[in-house]
Ligand SMILES: *[C@@H]1O[C@H](CO)[C@@H](O)[C@H](O)[C@H]1NC(C)=O
């Protein structure tokens with residue numbers, strides 16, 4: 001009985017909060033986790049497909065804003081006080097849609113990494129579909145803070161209007177590393193481990209991560 005009323009109270013409280021600030025709360029809906037974990041599974045093969053099948057030091061030309069790292073997210077959060085997570089998540093989809101398109105564009109039809117990348121893109125689209133469905137449409141019409149809007153405009157700028165100094169040359173593997181790391185940071189609820197909670201937005205987590213891969217848990 002006590003437990004029941006507690007949870008009713010808790011639900012009521014959550015519901016109240018939700019009504020007050022449906023946009024500000026923006027938790028990752030649980031439905032997002034299945035497609036994101038599937039994406040994570042694909043991304044675990046990125047070294048094989050994005051490094052081994054490409055020439056040494058091969059790079060792709062991308063917008064400066066497409067070099068979207070965990071540190072970029074932290075910087076944006078500092079610049080824009082109380083920046084809505086949902087806005088960063090929207091930006092993540094926008095950035096990585098462009099990144100995947102650029103990677104696919106450099107691969108000839110029969111490139112050995114092409115099926116992998118096509119599958120990755122299709123899984124990304126699945127996640128995007130769930131993302132769009134699980135939020136009210138108004139959320140996507142919400143005005144963006146100025147700095148985010150600037151970034152967004154730069155991402156969608158016509159290539160011939162982008163100044164040479166604004167291009168970056170980045171390896172496909174490195175683009176997918178950023179893709180994977182920022183996904184963990186922005187959708188951390190879906191990647192909570194069974195052990196102590198990890199801070200995926202902490203840049204040093206990813207530096208240590210390399211070594212950990214060599215010593216998988218038994
Ligand atoms: C995500 O993929 C990594 C391998 O790259 C794996 O260690 C981790 O357990 C995966 N996370 C989830 C939640 O599936």
Ligand SMILES: *[C@@H]1O[C@H](CO)[C@@H](O)[C@H](O)[C@H]1NC(C)=O
Pocket residue numbers: 056057
């Ligand atoms: C690749 O880049 C590294 C670091 O810039 C350089 O030392 C190396 O010689 C390059 N390798 C080739 C094959 O160009």
Ligand SMILES: *[C@@H]1O[C@H](CO)[C@@H](O)[C@H](O)[C@H]1NC(C)=O
Pocket residue numbers: 065147150151154163166
């Ligand atoms: C957008 O691009 C312009 C021109 O390259 C640059 O000056 C500006 O800093 C960029 N804005 C953002 C937010 O990256």
